[in-house]
Amino acid sequence: MPAPERSEPELAGPVTAGPVTAGPVTAGPVTAGPVMGPVMAGPATPEAEAAGREVVLEVESLVRHFPVKGGLLRRRRGAVQAVDGVSFALGRGETLGVVGESGCGKSTLARTIVGLDTPTSGSVRYRGTDVHAASGRELRALRRRVQIVLQDPYTSLNPRKTVRELLMQPFEIHRDVLPRDRRLGRIKELVELVGLDPDHLDRHPFQFSGGQRQRIGIARALALEPEVVVCDEPVSALDVSVQAQVVNLLRRLQRELGLSYVFIAHDLSVVRHISDRVAVMYLGKIVELGARSEVYDRPRHPYTRALLEAVPIPEPRGRDERTRTLLAGDPPSPVDPPSGCRFRTRCPKAQDVCAVTEPALRAEPPLQTEPALRAEPPLQTGPALRAEPPPEGEAESAVTSPAATEAACHFPDHRPLARLGA
Ligand SMILES: Nc1ncnc2c1ncn2[C@@H]1O[C@H](COP(=O)(O)OP(=O)(O)OP(=O)(O)O)[C@@H](O)[C@H]1O
Numbered sequence: 001m002p003a004p005e006r007s008e009p010e011l012a013g014p015v016t017a018g019p020v021t022a023g024p025v026t027a028g029p030v031t032a033g034p035v036m037g038p039v040m041a042g043p044a045t046p047e048a049e050a051a052g053r054e055v056v057l058e059v060e061s062l063v064r065h066f067p068v069k070g071g072l073l074r075r076r077r078g079a080v081q082a083v084d085g086v087s088f089a090l091g092r093g094e095t096l097g098v099v100g101e102s103g104c105g106k107s108t109l110a111r112t113i114v115g116l117d118t119p120t121s122g123s124v125r126y127r128g129t130d131v132h133a134a135s136g137r138e139l140r141a142l143r144r145r146v147q148i149v150l151q152d153p154y155t156s157l158n159p160r161k162t163v164r165e166l167l168m169q170p171f172e173i174h175r176d177v178l179p180r181d182r183r184l185g186r187i188k189e190l191v192e193l194v195g196l197d198p199d200h201l202d203r204h205p206f207q208f209s210g211g212q213r214q215r216i217g218i219a220r221a222l223a224l225e226p227e228v229v230v231c232d233e234p235v236s237a238l239d240v241s242v243q244a245q246v247v248n249l250l251r252r253l254q255r256e257l258g259l260s261y262v263f264i265a266h267d268l269s270v271v272r273h274i275s276d277r278v279a280v281m282y283l284g285k286i287v288e289l290g291a292r293s294e295v296y297d298r299p300r301h302p303y304t305r306a307l308l309e310a311v312p313i314p315e316p317r318g319r320d321e322r323t324r325t326l327l328a329g330d331p332p333s334p335v336d337p338p339s340g341c342r343f344r345t346r347c348p349k350a351q352d353v354c355a356v357t358e359p360a361l362r363a364e365p366p367l368q369t370e371p372a373l374r375a376e377p378p379l380q381t382g383p384a385l386r387a388e389p390p391p392e393g394e395a396e397s398a399v400t401s402p403a404a405t406e407a408a409c410h411f412p413d414h415r416p417l418a419r420l421g422a
Pocket residue numbers: 066080081082100101102103104105106107108109266334
């Protein structure tokens with residue numbers, strides 16, 4: 001019989017809004033008020049802090065394509081463009097939320113960041129060191145400092161091992177971190193840190209509840225004292241009532257240990273609660289990235305807007321009578337994504353020009369890399385809305401006329417992509 005879940009101090013109850021579904025949503029009249037309300041109490045992290053932080057992780061133009069082979073000779077027929085040119089920086093003590101529909105590349109991004117997958121191109125740098133170019137001692141140090149928490153605590157923990165054995169593993173791989181005679185003491189500290197009973201070290205994972213199992217997964221990720229933790233849907237497999245406890249635990253650990261999180265989830269309520277900034281992914285690309293309040297209260301991309309509008313408002317707050325953007329059908333195949341803007345096949349505002357030009361992220365205030373030591377080069381923005389040449393046969397005026405491009409684009413200040421460190 002699993003012990004009851006331990007509450008974190010700021011726990012305010014279960015997460016109330018459910019996961020975002022991407023299916024068609026019905027139209028209806030608008031009601032005033034924010035699309036999503038806060039779901040859990042607790043001190044909010046000021047968005048203002050997101051800018052000007054010391055950079056711990058830089059992801060630049062990251063691409064991960066999986067080859068698709070076919071035919072008798074198993075020749076390459078194409079590629080699943082799981083992650084296709086993702087860039088962002090993560091500040092010290094910051095949480096960057098990543099949201100998007102199933103299959104948009106969130107887990108591939110997570111695995112590539114921590115070095116479990118190899119990028120096709122682009123780079124991931126932890127405090128300036130390329131995660132994928134490192135070897136030897138440098139790589140071992142990196143592996144310690146950048147850890148991952150996986151979605152499913154049922155499958156991510158070996159059921160044959162006890163908690164003691166599961167938590168001892170990281171120290172057996174990284175033997176130099178802690179002398180053998182101090183490891184048990186450290187494991188007990190870790191278990192207490194995540195709110196479990198140190199007397200239960202000899203239990204197996206199946207003797208714990210889902211939330212407790214995820215606490216074990218978190219303790220294991222923290223064993224080697226990481227600075228960056230990539231959380232890939234860490235609460236999605238948990239009961240709604242337990243989600244808030246695990247999210248609050250992650251927040252407390254962040255405050256106490258100075259952790260930086262990349263927090264991936266498809267539940268927009270959870271992401272809103274924990275994130276300083278939010279990145280919205282669609283078909284392998286980040287389509288919008290900004291401070292939490294910007295993205296949630298003033299979404300700019302039609303896809304972000306549709307995601308937010310798809311979240312149901314709980315009954316006690318009144319009937320849900322918003323006008324909603326229709327997000328019809330499934331996302332296109334990542335093997336053959338649409339030209340130009342990848343969202344154009346589902347975008348209610350799409351025009352011809354969207355087939356040839358891709359909207360880009362708004363430039364963000366730069367994070368600092370080692371303040372006072374190395375100044376971050378300013379974010380670059382290119383000339384305003386540079387359209388790619390149109391394919392043969394397409395009307396040139398649709399692309400080159402400023403009026404046409406402005407009218408075609410949903411962004412009020414649509415600018416070319418700001419590249420970090422460019
Ligand atoms: N090893 C692989 N080989 C081939 N294709 C892959 C591989 N891993 C992922 N993919 C494909 O890459 C795309 C992105 O997958 P990924 O698991 O990263 O999405 P996701 O956003 O995490 O989805 P979910 O929300 O369902 O977890 C999908 O089309 C998936 O089928």
